[in-house]
Amino acid sequence: MPKLGMEPIRKAALVQATIHEIGRAGSLDVTVSQIARRAGMSTALAHHYFGGKEQMFLAAMRHVLTLYGAEVRGALATAEGPRGRLLAIVRASFSPGNFRREVVGAWLNFWVLARTVPEARRLLDVYQGRLRSNLTHALRPLVGTGAGERAGALADGVGAMIDGVYLREALKAGAPDGAAAVAMVRAYLDAELGESGA
Amino acid sequence: MPKLGMEPIRKAALVQATIHEIGRAGSLDVTVSQIARRAGMSTALAHHYFGGKEQMFLAAMRHVLTLYGAEVRGALATAEGPRGRLLAIVRASFSPGNFRREVVGAWLNFWVLARTVPEARRLLDVYQGRLRSNLTHALRPLVGTGAGERAGALADGVGAMIDGVYLREALKAGAPDGAAAVAMVRAYLDAELGESGA
Amino acid sequence: MPKLGMEPIRKAALVQATIHEIGRAGSLDVTVSQIARRAGMSTALAHHYFGGKEQMFLAAMRHVLTLYGAEVRGALATAEGPRGRLLAIVRASFSPGNFRREVVGAWLNFWVLARTVPEARRLLDVYQGRLRSNLTHALRPLVGTGAGERAGALADGVGAMIDGVYLREALKAGAPDGAAAVAMVRAYLDAELGESGA
Amino acid sequence: MPKLGMEPIRKAALVQATIHEIGRAGSLDVTVSQIARRAGMSTALAHHYFGGKEQMFLAAMRHVLTLYGAEVRGALATAEGPRGRLLAIVRASFSPGNFRREVVGAWLNFWVLARTVPEARRLLDVYQGRLRSNLTHALRPLVGTGAGERAGALADGVGAMIDGVYLREALKAGAPDGAAAVAMVRAYLDAELGESGA
DNA sequence: AATGAATGAGCCTTCATTCAT
């Protein structure tokens, strides 16, 4: 009986390596060689487990998205009150983990990837859908019950704001500042909901 | 007789071709061959005029940024009142020209490029600085004069919002909707400034 | 208890799989993976039993040749008269089994293999020698006894004719037509021996 | 103005090199590297001119077929009488040029190629069609005019015989013997037509 | 000014083969 159960280990290593290398290069111009070397295996094995470069990218993207999703879910679990839930989502979006150089690189490039690779777009759609749903749920109790669509529209605004702030933090010269990012979205929320909207 | 003044013509053709091809590919995975072919010349000539692929990208980026700057300036020239100036900037940011498929592709990829190529980052910084300055000028009369920094902070918020909304319009499935984008930022402004803030 | 006598079973499966895959590919561009998968085992086991790809090819060739030899022998056993024996050989050469897509592929490629791999050439020589011997025996009573070498020369002619007709049937567009092939060689024999040469 | 008109020269060199290397390897297991090296250029240039390996093979095949066709045509031009024309075709088929090691290798492998690559099959069909047409024309005056189809059937027989004899000469151990090959087909013709059929 | 010619470097991918278990 041969060495068994390597597949998940190898795959995980490759996913990590892919994210890392994308972050290092700052773009998708990353070779399978680089990824495999960092993951400590031959390119042949990398192909064996993933079948191709694109699928490594997709797996990496899925991983980043999953982590983010888990972070949001975790934050929501302990959050109290509608406003608390709202802030929890925002904070999770700007957590240190999401600002790690590699992860930033990954996000930036996934946006590009989504324009070309259908599966990448699908993943992004899922992520945006979930974010919107979470935000809408949290917002509904805070906006007048009469305005049925208000929560959804606001959720879109917050979502866009999150992306825009993230993008700017990601592109600015120095180290990203998660707290400032949160503050900026918070100010937006305060303006929209009224500052006392606890 | 040798043709005189070919250089600017050729360069312009190459810049257009570069933008077009980036838009077509949806990424920077564009070959010099493709660009040169679309520009109607040999790759050798393309290199002769630009010295390399990266500099073609940068020239294309410079061009897009210049066009955008001109659009903003033009809109500001005829805008009336602080609020009018504010809206002019927002509208210019979401003008049809900025949502042409190629231009969207260009922007997306310039963001990626900026993480790797210093000159690209510089260009992006200049653009963001100008936008911030324009927004701050327009906002100052609208926010209480007492709050010295309020205008600047708000300008950052609007800037982020513009980027975020643009990103989402760029990535969504159907055709981008400039009017909806404007409306979204406008709602943000209304909330921050009060809807009557003419 | 360890399974006993797996070796011949595994080897037979691999030989079948090899022939099948060669036929499917239409060439020797067949991977050990494909063969092993079709044979229902790992590539490692395939190597274990045969030591290498080339030896799988040779075993497959040997198998095809053996089958053909058995077919000829069987046909000769029940054939009556010299002319009957002759026709038996021809018919066996163009039997449906020999025109199965995989077998045709095998033959075609063995010819190529024979130019490179000595053992393949040896096998082909043995086959041709046996065919010639069979044909000569059958022809001797039919040609004037005086012409000592006539039978041998004629056997060569018939042999070449068989190969040529087989090649053409193998390469032609539609399904091979064994009966037509037999008829063609028969016409040749009739011309050489006189049509009444029973 | 650059060095001009290299294309036909390079292509010719590549075709020669392809044939040579196929002959040397005895199979289609030939790398573009080998071909390009023998042709004295980089693999990149080889790809530039032919677009891919398969097209090099096809060009080589086309070349061999063209040469053979020219040989037949030349021989027919000076042949006298129906029988003379017949023999001219046979002799051309077994000319020294067709038995050069590389050419033999090429033929053998084209047969294999024809089973996989449609264009290769097409080329082979054209060749066989032309051969059949030439043979039929030459045979018609020699067979009784009454038997309309006799010439065609005989042409098929002669064609198969030519292929079969060629195959055997190609595969046999020593140097191919063109004269013997001609003699063998001639004997077939004599038997079919009567030896006096001048 | 312009380009056909040419290439070195490199990338993704495949595959026969080996090894530890």
Place this chain on the structure above:
DNA sequence: AATGAATGAAGGCTCATTCAT
């Protein structure tokens, strides 16, 4: 007996870039 794991070695192909004309 059997196989998952692993890789070295290549192979086909692409591309940015250079050069001679």
